[in-house]
Amino acid sequence: MSPAAFPAREVALVDLLDRLLAGGIVLAGDITLAIADIDMVQISLRALITSLGRTTRSGAAEPDQ
Amino acid sequence: MSTASYTYAVARPFNPTQAAGLVGVDGAAIHLVRHQDLVAVVSPLASADADETALRARLETLAELEVIARAHHRVVAAVAACTPTLPFRLATVHRTDDRVAQLLRREYRRFRETLDRLAGRVEVGVKIYVQHAGASAGAMSVAEKTDGYGSARAGRDYLRNRREQRDRRQHAWRRATTAAEQMDAVLAGLAVDHRQHRTQSAELSAAPGENVFNAAYLVDAGRAEELAARAQRLAAENPHVTLEITGPWPPYSFADSEERT
Numbered sequence: 001m002s003p004a005a006f007p008a009r010e011v012a013l014v015d016l017l018d019r020l021l022a023g024g025i026v027l028a029g030d031i032t033l034a035i036a037d038i039d040m041v042q043i044s045l046r047a048l049i050t051s052l053g054r055t056t057r058s059g060a061a062e063p064d065q
Numbered sequence: 066m067s068t069a070s071y072t073y074a075v076a077r078p079f080n081p082t083q084a085a086g087l088v089g090v091d092g093a094a095i096h097l098v099r100h101q102d103l104v105a106v107v108s109p110l111a112s113a114d115a116d117e118t119a120l121r122a123r124l125e126t127l128a129e130l131e132v133i134a135r136a137h138h139r140v141v142a143a144v145a146a147c148t149p150t151l152p153f154r155l156a157t158v159h160r161t162d163d164r165v166a167q168l169l170r171r172e173y174r175r176f177r178e179t180l181d182r183l184a185g186r187v188e189v190g191v192k193i194y195v196q197h198a199g200a201s202a203g204a205m206s207v208a209e210k211t212d213g214y215g216s217a218r219a220g221r222d223y224l225r226n227r228r229e230q231r232d233r234r235q236h237a238w239r240r241a242t243t244a245a246e247q248m249d250a251v252l253a254g255l256a257v258d259h260r261q262h263r264t265q266s267a268e269l270s271a272a273p274g275e276n277v278f279n280a281a282y283l284v285d286a287g288r289a290e291e292l293a294a295r296a297q298r299l300a301a302e303n304p305h306v307t308l309e310i311t312g313p314w315p316p317y318s319f320a321d322s323e324e325r326t
Contacts (some may be wrong), residue, residue: 005293006310011138013131015190015311018262018279020134024154025179027172030069030164039236 068109070098070159072303073140074315075169075176076088077184078104079148087143090136090307098162103176103221106144107165107324110158145315149184151176152317183316186257189282191296193248194274195241197234218276238277244303245278248296255292256282274307281318289313311313 071090078099087095089108097104123129134155141152159165169176253259262279284292293310300308 005290005297006312008238011135011311013134014265016134016138018190018265019188019281019314019317020137020155022262023281023320024152024157025075025320026154027157027168029072030160031156 067198068111070107070162070165071110072157072159072165072168073106073108073137074144074152075103075105075180076144076150077148077180078102079144083147084143085230086141086293088136089140095140098165098169100166100173103169103180104175105165105169105206106127106140107162125158141315141317145187149180150315151179151183152315152320179320183283183319185286186316186319187273187286187313188310188316188318189256189284189289189292189313191248191252191278191280191282192276192309192311193241193245193278193300194309195237195277195297195305196274196307197237225236238275241277241306244306249278249280252282252292252296253297255288255295256284258283258319259289262318277306281314283316283319286313 071093072096073089078097081097084095084097089095090110091108092144093108093110095106095108098107125132128184137155141150144150145152159168249259259280259282262281264276264279269274282292289312294311296308296310300306
């Protein structure tokens, strides 16, 4: 399932998390994680930023304040 | 050893040999829980992990989150490749397979309707970036000069430079946003449904530039390439934006009918 218009590379974690933390049907499991709640996502993304910050290029433009 | 049941998706029944050898979270083999013409795709989760605190702790560790997310995606993508599939949110866990069967009975109609809507369709991700060429480099050189002699003139230059830089960024951002809106209108016309995700921060994305648009389109599987090619043509006409296409994905962003706009 990889037509020419689509890049044949590994799925980026950030694109996957867009879909797995905000998409998918939400059902009350027996173990309620409320994983969609914003705290959870922010915690995960903070961890992600921290982790990526060590490996990505340092030349990224800073957001304007 | 007692285990809980991690559920990846609900799907139309399919030949189990197509899922032979498929493993999910923690390398556990998947199995199917059936109710009438629906199956839930499940794998056992060690019960030590199957309480809120333990699972949450794992998901708050980036490395663990990534491993679980990729395992979840591997299973959903494999099942979606052979049958209509309704993906579940990450980390939907029940105590037992019987509880999963109860869920299938309770939500039978909703699952059937959603599967009808998603059958034969895939999701295409479209992201648009704007480049801010040399933005921080310019500010840096003036700032260094200011450090050197600290004159009023250098201060004025610095402030003017900062202002111009901000104006340029805002202008580029607006131009890219307009291009994105125009592209969205065209692509939405090719799609069955569409949805926007939050834009991704530069730190999270490997792509250069600032992400100004992050959308997903639900299309008939046979039209995914057409939509992607159309997006590429539209982006090629606009020198101010960079395009990134992802997918085709299982229809994650369109699984929850109640969230539809």
